[in-house]
Amino acid sequence: xxxxxxxxxxxxxxxxxxxxxxxxxxxxxxxxxxxxxxxxxxxxxxxxxxxxxxxxxxxxxxxxxxxxxxxxxxxxxxxxxxxxxxxxxxxxxxxxxxxxxxxxxxxxxxxxxxxxxxxxxxxxxxxxxxxxxxxxxxxxxxxxxxxxxxxxxxxxxxxxxxxxxxxxxxxxxxxxxxxxxxxxxxxxxxxxxxxxxxxxxxxxxxxxxxxxxxxxxxxxxxxxxxxxxxxxxxxxxxxxxxxxxxxxxxxxxxxxxxxxxxxxxxxxxxxxxxxxxxxxxxxxxxxxxxxxxxxxxxxxxxxxxxxxxxxxxxxxxxxxxxxxxxxxxxxxxxxxxxxxxxxxxxxxxxxxxxxxxxxxxxxxxxxxxxxxxxxxxxxxxxxxxxxxxxxxxxxxxxxxxxxxxxxxxxxxxxxxxxxxxxxxxx
Amino acid sequence: xxxxxxxxxxxxxxxxxxxxxxxxxxxxxxxxxxxxxxxxxxxxxxxxxxxxxxxxxxxxxxxxxxxxxxxxxxxxxxxxxxxxxxxxxxxxxxxxxxxxxxxxxxxxxxxxxxxxxxxxxxxxxxxxxxxxxxxxxxxxxxxxxxxxxxxxxxxxxxxxxxxxxxxxxxxxxxxxxxxxxxxxxxxxxxxxxxxxxxxxxxxxxxxxxxxxxxxxxxxxxxxxxxxxxxxxxxxxxxxxxxxxxxxxxxxxxxxxxxxxxxxxxxxxxxxxxxxxxxxxxxxxxxxxxxxxxxxxxxxxxxxxxxxxxxxxxxxxxxx
Numbered sequence: 001x002x003x004x005x006x007x008x009x010x011x012x013x014x015x016x017x018x019x020x021x022x023x024x025x026x027x028x029x030x031x032x033x034x035x036x037x038x039x040x041x042x043x044x045x046x047x048x049x050x051x052x053x054x055x056x057x058x059x060x061x062x063x064x065x066x067x068x069x070x071x072x073x074x075x076x077x078x079x080x081x082x083x084x085x086x087x088x089x090x091x092x093x094x095x096x097x098x099x100x101x102x103x104x105x106x107x108x109x110x111x112x113x114x115x116x117x118x119x120x121x122x123x124x125x126x127x128x129x130x131x132x133x134x135x136x137x138x139x140x141x142x143x144x145x146x147x148x149x150x151x152x153x154x155x156x157x158x159x160x161x162x163x164x165x166x167x168x169x170x171x172x173x174x175x176x177x178x179x180x181x182x183x184x185x186x187x188x189x190x191x192x193x194x195x196x197x198x199x200x201x202x203x204x205x206x207x208x209x210x211x212x213x214x215x216x217x218x219x220x221x222x223x224x225x226x227x228x229x230x231x232x233x234x235x236x237x238x239x240x241x242x243x244x245x246x247x248x249x250x251x252x253x254x255x256x257x258x259x260x261x262x263x264x265x266x267x268x269x270x271x272x273x274x275x276x277x278x279x280x281x282x283x284x285x286x287x288x289x290x291x292x293x294x295x296x297x298x299x300x301x302x303x304x305x306x307x308x309x310x311x312x313x314x315x316x317x318x319x320x321x322x323x324x325x326x327x328x329x330x331x332x333x334x335x336x337x338x339x340x341x342x343x344x345x346x347x348x349x350x351x352x353x354x355x356x357x358x359x360x361x362x363x364x365x366x367x368x369x370x371x372x373x374x375x376x377x378x379x380x381x382x383x384x385x386x387x388x389x390x391x392x393x394x395x396x397x398x399x400x401x402x403x404x405x406x407x408x409x410x411x412x413x414x415x416x417x418x419x420x421x422x423x424x425x426x
Numbered sequence: 427x428x429x430x431x432x433x434x435x436x437x438x439x440x441x442x443x444x445x446x447x448x449x450x451x452x453x454x455x456x457x458x459x460x461x462x463x464x465x466x467x468x469x470x471x472x473x474x475x476x477x478x479x480x481x482x483x484x485x486x487x488x489x490x491x492x493x494x495x496x497x498x499x500x501x502x503x504x505x506x507x508x509x510x511x512x513x514x515x516x517x518x519x520x521x522x523x524x525x526x527x528x529x530x531x532x533x534x535x536x537x538x539x540x541x542x543x544x545x546x547x548x549x550x551x552x553x554x555x556x557x558x559x560x561x562x563x564x565x566x567x568x569x570x571x572x573x574x575x576x577x578x579x580x581x582x583x584x585x586x587x588x589x590x591x592x593x594x595x596x597x598x599x600x601x602x603x604x605x606x607x608x609x610x611x612x613x614x615x616x617x618x619x620x621x622x623x624x625x626x627x628x629x630x631x632x633x634x635x636x637x638x639x640x641x642x643x644x645x646x647x648x649x650x651x652x653x654x655x656x657x658x659x660x661x662x663x664x665x666x667x668x669x670x671x672x673x674x675x676x677x678x679x680x681x682x683x684x685x686x687x688x689x690x691x692x693x694x695x696x697x698x699x700x701x702x703x704x705x706x707x708x709x710x711x712x713x714x715x716x717x718x719x720x721x722x723x724x725x726x727x728x729x730x731x732x733x734x735x736x737x738x739x740x741x742x743x744x745x
Contacts, residue, residue, distance in 0.1 A: 090614055120616030131611035135629050145615040147625075174718055196615060 021200055021232035022066040022089065027098035029059040029084050035096040048256055058084035060256040062098070067248075068199070071226060071233045075243040076253030082236045085253070086204050089234060090123045091115045102200055120149050124196035128205040130185045132177040138188050139164065139173030145196035156195075163194035166225065183214035190222070194229070203235045207242065219245055240279055244268070244288045252276050265293040285404055291371060292364035294403040295384045295393025301326045304333055308344040308352060311336060320396075322380050325355050330390040332383045335359050361385045364392060368403060375400055443569045454573045461525065461579035468521035469514075469659075477508045480517075488690065492697040493704040503686035510679045512661065519660035520687060522578055522653065523646045526585035530642050534590045535635070538597025539623065548598060555591040563588060563652045571656050581649075581658025588652075589645035596638025600631030636699025643691045650684060661687075 030038045032055040039057075041050065048057040058081040066072040076082040087093040089100055091107045100107040102122045110118065124145065132141045139157060140147075142164050146156035164173060167187040177185050186206060193201055207215045219242065226233060237243050243250050244264040252260045252267065252275075260272035268288050271277035301324045302311055311323055321338040334355035344353040360374045361383045374382055375397050384393040447454070472480055481504035489497025507516045541548040567584055574580045604627050612622040628635070654662025661680045668677035701708060 087610075092610055092613055116616040116618065118616075119614060123614075125611070125614040127607050127611055129605075129607050131605070131607040133608065133626065133629070144625075148612075148615050148617045148621055171722055174715070174722055192615075202614075 019068045020065040021068045021070070021103065022234065023064070023101045024089070025063050025099045027059055027062040027088060027100065028057070028096045029088055029093060030096045031056045031058060039097050057256050059088065062258050064251055064258065064261055066232055066234060068232055069230045070248045071235060071246050073235045073237060073243040073247030073250045074253060075237055075240060075250050077238055080253040081256040082253050083204060086202050086234060086236050089202055090119055090125060120145070122198050123200040123202060124193040124198040125202040125204065126186070126189045126193050126206040128209055130177070130189045132185060132188055134177055137173060138169065138175050138177060138180065141177065141188055142191040142195050144192055160191070160195050163191040166194055167191045167221065182210050183218060186210060186218060200232045200234065203233060205236050205238070208237065208239070215242070222246065240283055244283055252279070264288045265290065269293055286369040287367060289368040289403055290364065291362050291366045291382070291384045291395060292393070294368065294399055295395050296399060298324065298326070298391050298394045300324065300394065301391070302336070302352070303328070304352070306352060307350045308341050311341045311352060312345060315341065324359065324383060324391070324394065325352070326391055332359055332361065332385060332391050335380050359383050363387070368400070371395065371400055443572060447572055458574040458579040461582040462577050465522045465525045465578035465582060468524060469518045472517040472521065473514065477513050478505070481505050481508070484690070488694055489705070490707045491705050492693055492702060494706060496693055500690050503690065507683045507686060510683065512664065512680060512683045515659070515661045515664050515680070516683050516687060519650050519662065519684070522581055522585070522658060522660055523643060523650070523691065526582045526589065526646050527639070527643050529582070530586045530590040530646070531593050531639060534593030534642070535597045538594040539601060541594065541598040542601035551594060555594055558587055559591040563649065567652065567656055576657030578658050580656040581653030584652060584656065585646045585649040588649050589642045592641035592645065593638045596641065597635050600634030600638070601627045603634065604630045633699045636695060640692060640695040640699065643695055644688065647684065647688050647691065
C-alpha cells in the first residue's frame with residue numbers, strides 16, 4: 001500500500017489482529033415483519049429472495065474484526081447492504097441478531113443512554129451528503145460533537161479550530177457551509193468527526209458525492225490524517241479503486257453477505273468468486289499490486305564464493321542470463337552476467353568474474369507502477385529487499401508485464417501464485 | 427327512513443355542554459378572565475402610546491424583517507385606519523389575533539412535534555384537526571358563548587379552535603421533512619432527542635413551521651368577524667354592526683382595515699420564515715459579517731507578513 005499507511009495488518013494474509021477496535025459477530029439486519037423466521041431461513045443457507053414480501057434482509061451473517069489503526073473498507077454496489085451495515089456499527093440501526101463490539105462496549109442490548117455515551121466517546125461518523133447544520137458557521141459545526149457533550153463554549157471552539165486546521169480549513173470558521181465548495185464541506189464533516197476525538201471513525205460513502213479530482217485529494221488527505229492521528233476507520237464505498245487506495249483490508253459485499261475479506265492484493269490476485277473477479281477486472285492493477293505480490297522466489301542466486309562452473313549450471317537450469325550474488329546473510333552483493341561467466345570459464349578461472357554492483361533494490365511495499373520506472377533503467381531483475389537489506393524476492397521484467405494482465409482474461413490464475421511459476425521445472 | 431332509529435348525538439352533545447357548564451363554572455370563569463385580561467391588556471398597552479408612534483414602530487419592524495417599502499406601506503396603512511376613526515378597533519383586533527395565535531401555537535406546535543415522532547399520535551390527531559377545521563363556526567359559537575359569555579374570551583376561543591390546525595399540521599410536516607442524514611448526524615454524535623429537536627429539527631424546519639404560523643394568523647384574522655358576532659370588541663364588531671344597519675360605508679372602511687392588518691401580519695410572518703436580503707436587518711447583519719470576515723483575513727495577512735519579516739530579519743543580520 002501507500003507509504004503513508006502504517007498499519008501492521010498490511011502484510012498479506014496476516015491472522016486477525018489481537019487488538020481489535022471493532023468486532024462484528026454473525027450480524028443480521030432484517031427489515032419488516034418476521035425477522036426471527038427470516039434469520040432461521042437464512043442460517044439454513046436460504047437466499048434472501050426466498051423471504052416473504054415485506055421482509056428484507058439487508059445484512060446477512062456478517063462477521064469481521066477491525067484492528068486498531070486500520071482502514072477497513074466495506075465495498076459493494078447499491079443494495080448490497082453496506083449502508084445498513086455501517087449504521088449498525090454505531091447503533092443508528094439495531095441489529096436483528098448478532099453482536100457489535102466497539103473496544104470493550106457491546107452495542108447490542110445497550111440502553112439508549114449507554115448507546116449515546118458510546119457514540120459520544122467511541123465512534124463518530126462522516127456522511128455522504130456532509131449532513132452539516134446549514135444555519136451554523138463552519139466553526140460551530142466542527143464544535144457540534146462537543147456541544148452535545150456539554151463542553152464549555154470557549155474550549156469546544158478552540159478544539160474545533162484545531163481540527164479545522166488539521167483538515168486545512170484555517171480561517172474558514174466564520175463562514176456558513178453554504179459558502180463552501182463540496183470538497184470543503186466534507187472537510188468540515190471530517191473536522192467535526194476529528195473534534196469528537198473518538199477511536200473509531202465511520203465514513204459512509206464520504207467521498208462519493210465529490211467530483212473525481214477532489215475525491216482523490218480527499219483520499220490523500222485522509223491517508224495523511226490517518227497516519228498522523230492513527231484512528232481506526234471503517235470506510236464504505238461503491239468505488240473499487242477508492243477501496244483499493246484506502247483500504248488496509250477490504251470486505252466485499254453482495255446481496256447482504258460479505259463474500260470476501262482480504263487485503264487489496266489478496267482480493268486482486270485471489271478473488272473468492274466470479275463476482276469479485278468481475279469487479280477487480282476494472283481496477284488499475286499497477287496502483288494496487290506491490291512488489292511483494294508479484295515477486296518470484298529468489299532462486300537465480302549464487303554465493304560470492306561459488307565458481308563460474310556453478311554459475312553456468314544455475315543459469316542453464318533457470319534459463320536466465322544473470323545471477324544475483326548474495327552473501328550468507330542474504331544481503332545482495334551484486335550481479336554476474338552470462339557473458340562474463342562464459343569468459344571466465346574460457347580462461348579456466350575458478351573464481352566468479354567481476355560482478356556488477358548495479359542492482360536495483362526495491363522494498364516489498366513498492367507499487368507496481370513505480371517498479372516500471374526502476375525496471376526501465378536496468379536489464380537486470382529487480383531485487384526485492386527487506387528493510388534489513390535481506391533479499392526476499394526477484395522481479396524479472398517479464399513478470400512485471402504478466403502481473404498487469406488480469407487473471408480473468410488469462411483463464412488460469414497465472415500470477416496468483418507467482419512463487420510457483422519459477423519454482424516448478426518448466 | 428323511519429326504520430332507522432335516530433341516534434341521539436345532539437342530545438348527548440347538549441348534555442356534555444350542560445354538564446361542563448354546571449360543574450366547572452369556576453374553571454370556565456378563570457379561563458374567560460385570563461383571555462379577557464390578556465387581549466384587553468394588550469389593547470390597553472397599544473393605546474397607551476400615540477397612534478403615530480405605534481404606526482411608526484410597527485412600520486420599522488416591517489422594514490427590519492422584510493423591506494423598506496413594506497415598512498412604508500405598513501405605516502401608511504395604519505395611519506389610514508387612524509383617519510377612518512378605527513384605530514381603537516384595529517388595535518383590539520390585532521390584540522385578539524395575537525393572543526389567539528400565541529395560544530394556538532403554544533398548544534399546536536408541541537402536538538405537531540409529538541405527531542412527527544409517533545405515527546400513533548399522528549393518526550389520532552389528523553381526524554380531530556379535520557373536524558375542528560370543517561365544523562361550521564356558528565355551531566360551536568353557541569356553547570362557547572354559554573361557557574364564556576360575551577367579550578374577548580369567546581372570540582379568542584372560537585379563533586383558537588378554527589386556527590389551530592395548520593399550526594399542528596405544518597409543524598409535523600416541518601419536522602418530518604428535515605434531511606434524514608442531518609438528523610442521523612445528531613444521533614451519531616450522541617445527541618439526546620431533545621438536543622436533536624432543538625439543535626437540528628426545529629431550526630431546519632423553521633421555514634415550514636413559520637408557514638404554519640402564518641396560516642394560523644390568517645385563519646385567526648378570518649375569524650374576526652365571527653368573533654364580532656359573539657361580542658368581541660374590534661373591527662369584527664364594527665362589521666357586524668354595519669351589517670345589521672345595512673351601512674355600506676362603515677362596513678367597507680372596517681373591511682379595509684382588516685385587509686391592511688391581514689397584509690401586515692401575512693408579509694411580516696412570511697418574512698420570518700424566508701429571510702430576504704432586502705430587509706433592513708439582513709443589510710445590517712451582512713455588513714457586520716463582512717467586517718468580521720475582513721478582520722479575520724486581515725489578521726491572517728498580518729501573520730503572514732509577520733512570518734515573512736521574521737524570516738527575513740536573521741538573513742539580513744547575517745549579511
